[in-house]
Amino acid sequence: xxxxxxxxxxxxxxxxxxxxxxxxxxxxxxxxxxxxxxxxxxxxxxxxxxxxxxxxxxxxxxxxxxxxxxxxxxxxxxxxxxxxxxxxxxxxxxxxxxxxxxxxxxxxxxxxxxxxxxxxxxxxxxxxxxxxxxxxxxxxxxxxxxxxxxxxxxxxxxxxxxxxxxxxxxxxxxxxxxxxxxxxxxxxxxxxxxxxxxxxxxxxxxxxxxxxxxxxxxxxxxxxxxxxxxxxxxxxxxxxxxxxxxxxxxxxxxxxxxxxxxxxxxxxxxxxxxxxxxxxxxxxxxxxxxxxxxxxxxxxxxxxxxxxxxxxxxxxxxxxxxxxxxxxxxxxxxxxxxxxxxxxxxxxxxxxxxxxxxxxxxxxxxxxxxxxxxxxxxxxxxxxxxxxxxxxxxxxxxxxxxxxxxxxxxxxxxxxxxxxxxxxxxxxxxxxxxxxxxxxxxxxxxxxxxxxxxxxxxxxxxxxxx
Amino acid sequence: xxxxxxxxxxxxxxxxxxxxxxxxxxxxxxxxxxxxxxxxxxxxxxxxxxxxxxxxxxxxxxxxxxxxxxxxxxxxxxxxxxxxxxxxxxxxxxxxxxxxxxxxxxxxxxxxxxxxxxxxxxxxxxxxxxxxxxxxxxxxxxxxxxxxxxxxxxxxxxxxxxxxxxxxxxxxxxxxxxxxxxxxxxxxxxxxxxxxxxxxxxxxxxxxxxxxxxxxxxxxxxxxxxxxxxxxxxxxxxxxxxxxxxxxxxxxxxxxxxxxxxxxxxxxxxxxxxxxxxxxxxxxxxxxxxxxxxxxxxxxxxxxxxxxxxxxxxxxxxxxxxxxxxxxxxxxxxxxxxxxxxxxxxxxxxxxxxxxxxxxxxxxxxxxxxxxxxxxxxxxxxxxxxxxxxxxxxxxxxxxxxxxxxxxxxxxxxxxxxxxxxxxxxxxxxxxxxxxxxxxxxxxxxxxxxxxxxxxxxxxxxxxxx
Numbered sequence: 001x002x003x004x005x006x007x008x009x010x011x012x013x014x015x016x017x018x019x020x021x022x023x024x025x026x027x028x029x030x031x032x033x034x035x036x037x038x039x040x041x042x043x044x045x046x047x048x049x050x051x052x053x054x055x056x057x058x059x060x061x062x063x064x065x066x067x068x069x070x071x072x073x074x075x076x077x078x079x080x081x082x083x084x085x086x087x088x089x090x091x092x093x094x095x096x097x098x099x100x101x102x103x104x105x106x107x108x109x110x111x112x113x114x115x116x117x118x119x120x121x122x123x124x125x126x127x128x129x130x131x132x133x134x135x136x137x138x139x140x141x142x143x144x145x146x147x148x149x150x151x152x153x154x155x156x157x158x159x160x161x162x163x164x165x166x167x168x169x170x171x172x173x174x175x176x177x178x179x180x181x182x183x184x185x186x187x188x189x190x191x192x193x194x195x196x197x198x199x200x201x202x203x204x205x206x207x208x209x210x211x212x213x214x215x216x217x218x219x220x221x222x223x224x225x226x227x228x229x230x231x232x233x234x235x236x237x238x239x240x241x242x243x244x245x246x247x248x249x250x251x252x253x254x255x256x257x258x259x260x261x262x263x264x265x266x267x268x269x270x271x272x273x274x275x276x277x278x279x280x281x282x283x284x285x286x287x288x289x290x291x292x293x294x295x296x297x298x299x300x301x302x303x304x305x306x307x308x309x310x311x312x313x314x315x316x317x318x319x320x321x322x323x324x325x326x327x328x329x330x331x332x333x334x335x336x337x338x339x340x341x342x343x344x345x346x347x348x349x350x351x352x353x354x355x356x357x358x359x360x361x362x363x364x365x366x367x368x369x370x371x372x373x374x375x376x377x378x379x380x381x382x383x384x385x386x387x388x389x390x391x392x393x394x395x396x397x398x399x400x401x402x403x404x405x406x407x408x409x410x411x412x413x414x415x416x417x418x419x420x421x422x423x424x425x426x427x428x429x430x431x432x433x434x435x436x437x438x439x440x441x442x443x444x445x446x447x448x449x450x451x452x453x454x455x456x457x458x459x460x461x462x463x464x465x466x
Numbered sequence: 467x468x469x470x471x472x473x474x475x476x477x478x479x480x481x482x483x484x485x486x487x488x489x490x491x492x493x494x495x496x497x498x499x500x501x502x503x504x505x506x507x508x509x510x511x512x513x514x515x516x517x518x519x520x521x522x523x524x525x526x527x528x529x530x531x532x533x534x535x536x537x538x539x540x541x542x543x544x545x546x547x548x549x550x551x552x553x554x555x556x557x558x559x560x561x562x563x564x565x566x567x568x569x570x571x572x573x574x575x576x577x578x579x580x581x582x583x584x585x586x587x588x589x590x591x592x593x594x595x596x597x598x599x600x601x602x603x604x605x606x607x608x609x610x611x612x613x614x615x616x617x618x619x620x621x622x623x624x625x626x627x628x629x630x631x632x633x634x635x636x637x638x639x640x641x642x643x644x645x646x647x648x649x650x651x652x653x654x655x656x657x658x659x660x661x662x663x664x665x666x667x668x669x670x671x672x673x674x675x676x677x678x679x680x681x682x683x684x685x686x687x688x689x690x691x692x693x694x695x696x697x698x699x700x701x702x703x704x705x706x707x708x709x710x711x712x713x714x715x716x717x718x719x720x721x722x723x724x725x726x727x728x729x730x731x732x733x734x735x736x737x738x739x740x741x742x743x744x745x746x747x748x749x750x751x752x753x754x755x756x757x758x759x760x761x762x763x764x765x766x767x768x769x770x771x772x773x774x775x776x777x778x779x780x781x782x783x784x785x786x787x788x789x790x791x792x793x794x795x796x797x798x799x800x801x802x803x804x805x806x807x808x809x810x811x812x813x814x815x816x817x818x819x820x821x822x823x824x825x826x827x828x829x830x831x832x833x834x835x836x837x838x839x840x841x842x843x844x845x846x847x848x849x850x851x852x853x854x855x856x857x858x859x860x861x862x863x864x865x866x867x868x869x870x871x872x873x874x875x876x877x878x879x880x881x882x883x884x885x886x887x888x889x890x891x892x893x894x895x896x897x898x899x900x901x902x903x904x905x906x907x908x909x910x911x912x913x914x915x916x917x918x919x920x921x922x923x924x925x926x927x928x929x930x931x932x
């Protein structure tokens with residue numbers, strides 16, 4: 001990112017966070033230059049960029065002002081789902097949508113992934129080659145599930161930093177987090193069982209429930225504070241809930257994060273009923289602040305929390321490396337792993353372990369978090385500048401998705417199709433619900449550098465939504 | 467392998483194949499030296515090695531003779547399984563056995579793997595590092611199931627060499643063959659369905675059937691010529707068979723290979739009933755002759771054969787790379803892959819594709835086949851020299867397993883335990899059967915270089931079996 005872009009992102013964040021309100025004057029070019037230690041030319045460029053993006057407007061002989069049309073977006077409100085448990089058939093719709101949002105030439109608001117150029121792929125390649133050349137051939141025979149000792153040790157160290165006590169021998173390495181989530185859910189359920197999920201939920205949870213012949217009960221989920229515990233308690237009362245699959249931190253698609261106390265209560269509630277929690281925590285490292293959010297696993301005294309993580313979102317997309325710490329179901333999960341894929345690629349495990357030891361993961365993460373923070377501000381500022389009045393959006397403290405609620409009866413599926421025809425992807429609300437709810441909602445990705453093309457695409461999307 | 471070892475292996479093969487019979491005189495040192503273009507010293511060393519191994523004995527002033535105690539092993543006969551379909555619970559036993567046979571310090575007759583030092587791991591590491599450094603970052607997003615185009619093209623070329631027409635876009639890349647087999651079986655069955663398997667069968671088939679809540683019907687299987695089609699036809703008549711999971715070539719554990727005509731009839735029989743065949747063909751490249759065995763897939767006009775292959779046994783153990791060509795169930799299998807593990811590691815796919823293009827795969831395979839051929843001869847000769855009279859053994863034309871039937875009521879599980887206590891692993895017959903049949907059978911691995919320690923361990927095993 002160039003210096004003027006970085007400055008523009010900082011200013012956009014101030015606007016987006018309400019520090020600078022609509023109609024207020026921005027600092028002068030000279031003040032900006034002094035305070036941010038940039039040249040006056042850079043400060044001017046930053047202001048012009050904000051003007052281009054509709055966030056500020058110039059008033060002759062007076063300076064730059066926050067655009068009066070700009071409104072601080074409110075997050076969507078919680079919506080109560082039906083309390084019935086249902087078998088699912090969302091997969092057809094999800095597959096159709098996923099096929100369109102994976103293309104490189106499409107503006108990727110609908111993508112599930114961040115921009116791959118944000119990752120240290122060169123360094124990873126070096127580590128991969130180096131560790132593969134050094135690999136003891138016998139590791140290919142002995143390195144079955146649960147996985148590389150060194151990698152598990154490195155992961156346990158990161159847990160420790162988050163204040164979670166997980167020993168290396170409690171960790172099982174998997175081919176990405178999705179395999180971990182699948183194995184964990186399968187280890188604690190039988191076909192026909194009821195699984196509690198968020199509403200909206202990550203579509204892979206819906207697909208897994210469908211594939212395993214389970215039934216889903218949707219739990220009311222606040223787009224800011226996550227799954228509602230009263231709603232969960234009611235579901236447990238009404239159904240024999242065999243397991244929960246939840247994302248308490250930076251939930252996909254809303255970006256919601258349960259407050260720490262709510263996480264603690266969640267674990268206590270489930271412990272009272274002996275219900276396992278499959279905790280999908282793949283965005284954990286992508287918090288935007290100085291401190292990580294503790295996972296629900298941090299409060300797990302009973303071994304009921306099956307915590308699943310991944311390097312795909314934070315370090316090594318495409319390497320397909322994840323893990324789980326499945327608590328007391330460890331042996332069952334390990335056996336499922338052995339009978340479904342035997343082991344996770346040994347050179348990949350070794351390469352990532354080598355990177356974690358010597359690659360500078362924390363440095364990379366700081367840079368990555370900065371990108372996502374700036375891009376979030378740019379997306380939200382542009383949404384406010386262009387989208388119809390009454391549009392709501394979440395401003396997550398981590399991850400790279402915002403959940404958008406369009407006003408009234410606007411149809412996200414129609415918008416998805418109209419946008420696709422113009423080379424723009426969005427993830428429409430109904431793919432995140434067993435009952436195809438959230439008909440006027442979208443998940444937008446801010447994991448990609450904000451460019452002029454992005455800005456134009458967002459303006460186009462806004463036109464289509466108006 | 468040193469020259470004298472290679473010569474000894476050739477001579478052992480002649481004995482084992484019955485070209486040289488017990489009591490017959492071997493060619494003189496000078497004749498051997500001339501015919502095999504080695505020095506007389508090398509020829510003498512080869513003869514001493516055969517003597518050490520109990521295959522020949524020296525008679526003073528006369529030369530070397532095939533040991534009179536040596537008997538050409540007969541293969542075990544076919545055993546009819548019960549015709550009922552059953553739910554399974556073999557996993558406990560299998561897991562127990564697998565844990566003991568994976569240890570490096572154990573003599574690995576029970577191992578499922580060949581010696582890892584027989585593979586070009588250095589070259590693969592180079593290719594892996596090189597291709598990872600060159601990887602287009604966008605491939606991490608776009609390279610979802612079905613997998614790398616270049617790798618699928620390389621695999622299609624190998625099919626073509628075998629005379630099988632499979633297009634690149636009919637191939638799906640998986641995390642090893644076991645994932646492919648699992649996804650294929652799951653794509654064509656529902657819980658409660660009946661699946662026809664061999665008897666004995668690869669234990670992973672039993673475990674998958676158990677995990678997916680299916681029922682198994684065991685098909686009588688000749689340890690030389692494979693699954694019996696009359697038995698299969700009877701099972702189809704009696705049960706609604708939803709799918710077959712068979713290894714028509716170099717079957718695990720027997721090493722059986724169906725004659726080509728039987729493969730053709732198998733495909734025709736299943737086509738008449740519209741029953742899919744999951745064809746496990748992971749040893750295809752490990753044939754011992756000049757020509758590969760055609761898979762059943764070669765005769766598949768209906769798209770009912772779901773052919774599964776792997777690089778784990780022939781090229782890259784521990785990389786976890788396999789594939790399937792699932793015929794008309796392709797889309798269903800692809801979707802299962804997307805919802806269980808999304809994609810197979812991109813750098814691993816690229817590294818193997820690079821090796822297939824530039825690494826010298828055919829050269830490596832010729833060397834590997836030579837090792838297995840020689841080691842098979844050494845194992846069978848030693849079996850004949852040491853094991854109790856009436857022991858039967860298969861002499862497979864590929865792969866690296868021989869199936870041993872001990873005479874009478876000898877107990878393979880007891881032998882397995884007694885051997886484990888002496889640091890020797892064997893794979894006991896009952897882990898290969900849903901009904902824990904084959905109580906007096908063993909699978910022995912000849913995928914490891916034959917050493918003095920191997921010879922001593924086999925003699926120990928023979929003592930325990932006597």
